[in-house]
Amino acid sequence: MSGKLRMNIFNGLEKIVKKDYPLGQSTWFGLGGRAEYFIRPQTIAQLADVVKRCSENSVPMRVLGFGSNLLVRDEGVKGTVIKLDGEEFCKVKHDGLILTAGAGADLGKLVLDCVRRGLGGIEILAGIPGSIGGAVRMNAGGIFGDLGSAIESVTLMDNDGNIFEKSKPELSFDYRQTNITAKIILAAQIKLYEADPQHLLKTVKEVWIYKKNTQPLNTKSAGCVFKNPRGMSAGAMIDRTGLKGTKVGGAVVSEKHANFIIAEKGCKSSDVILLIDTIKQQVKEKFDVELELEIEIW
Ligand SMILES: Cc1cc2nc3c(=O)[nH]c(=O)nc-3n(C[C@H](O)[C@H](O)[C@H](O)COP(=O)(O)OP(=O)(O)OC[C@H]3O[C@@H](n4cnc5c(N)ncnc54)[C@H](O)[C@@H]3O)c2cc1C
Structure with a gap:
């Protein structure tokens, strides 16, 4: 379907639709x-409208956090x-725990x-x-730990714009995935517990220090x-394959954490993708392990 035809699909929504947006x-x-x-829908009704129009016209749909x-x-x-960054989608409410x-x-x-x-x-x-x-x-x-352990329920929207909930017994969270x-x-309900703020702050600091010491955060x-x-640790395998510092164009395997790829000046996505392929291939050769992506490529 041509771009012009597709724009008709969003007739009346011009305020929230940008075409050819640098993503x-x-x-x-x-x-x-x-x-x-x-x-960028501003209300749930607008979001449902967008979702329905996409579904009815078989327009691929992705959500960006x-x-x-x-x-x-x-x-x-x-x-x-x-992108769900309108006020309605960013609300936070505390009700006890x-x-x-x-x-x-x-x-x-x-x-x-x-x-x-x-x-x-x-x-x-x-x-x-x-997000x-x-x-x-x-x-x-x-x-x-992970977020899934604290989730009580989630509010979801299906491809027809219908809203429904899924709660604990029906939800399963695994390593970097859910069902x-x-x-x-649309939202998540998270179960918290009462704790000493000083104690919690100490944990936050410990986690931060750990991350700062082990990951290239400002890149x-x-x-x-x-x-x-x-x-197994993907980072350790990449490190033991001798790939730290390996560069393709502007993409480089971090010296600090081998499972991080850093985009330097002039980097293109294709550089990162080529570096990913190189890493996968070399780790496969050395360890006979197929590395699976954690990041998503769009
Ligand atoms: C420096 C750095 C450190 C990191 N450290 C960690 C770490 O320690 N642990 C960890 O788990 N991750 C880590 N990450 C990865 C990342 O922070 C997490 O995966 C994070 O949860 C992604 O959230 P996002 O909103 O940016 O999602 P995006 O990157 O925007 O999207 C990720 C996926 O979620 C989907 N998505 C986003 N919003 C919605 C929605 N409302 N509805 C449905 N689908 C949606 C997207 O479609 C996509 O599939 C790190 C990243 C960086 C850059």
């Missing part, structure tokens, strides 16, 4: 091409990219807010950049590129 700038890597349509786990290809993305956070809420800010309120449960996620939607989808976490198949996560990356194969 790379909305990701932590800062790389990659344009989204055919970039849509903070772009901290994404690499956008140089040629960009066909179809629609939806239950925190309800909209998909667009900032995980890092929530962590600190909960610490201040003396509410434990997500302090172990300190230093993980991202609540992205953190639920990825079951963000690390050696200290949520709905395209859109353009998308965190760990590969998942750790069961019982």
Whole structure:
């Protein structure tokens, strides 16, 4: 379908639809091409309308969080990219020990807010950049724990724009994955516990120091590129393959953490993709292990 025909699909929504939007700038890597349509609904009704129009017209649809786990290809993305950063999607509500956070809420800010309120449960996620939607989808976490363990329920939207909930017994969270198949996560209900703010702050600091010492945080990356194969460390395998510092164009394997690829000046997405292929191939040769991507490539 041509771009012109597709634009008719979004008739009346011109205020929230941008065409040929430079998507790379909305990701932590800062790389990659344009989204055919970039849509920022301001209300749930508008979102449902967009979702329905995309479904009815078979327009591919993706949801962007903070772009901290994404690499956008140089040629960009066909179809629609939806960003839930309108006020309605970023609401945060505390009700006793239950925190309800909209998909667009900032995980890092929530962590600190909960610490201040003396509410434990997500302090172990300190230093993980991202939105609540992205953190639920990825079951963000690390050696200290993950978000999934604290999730009571999630509010989702299906491809017809219908809203529904999924709660604990039906939800399963695993290493960097969930059984949520709905395209859109609208909000999450998180169960917290009362705790001493000073104690929580100490944990946040410990997690931060650990991350700062082991990860290249002030660089353009998308965190760990590969998942750790069961019982093994992808970073250690890449390191033992001698790949630290390996460069393709502007993409380089971090000297600090071999599972991070850093985009240096002039880097293109294709450099990162080529470096990923090189790493996969060499780790396969040395360890006979197929590394699986943790980051998503669009
Ligand atoms: C420096 C650095 C350190 C990192 N450290 C960690 C770490 O310690 N642990 C860890 O787990 N991750 C880490 N990451 C990766 C990243 O922070 C997490 O995966 C994060 O949860 C991604 O959130 P996001 O909002 O940026 O999602 P995006 O990168 O924007 O999207 C990731 C996925 O989530 C989907 N998604 C986003 N929002 C929604 C929504 N509302 N509904 C449905 N799907 C949605 C996207 O479609 C995509 O599939 C790190 C990244 C960086 C750059």
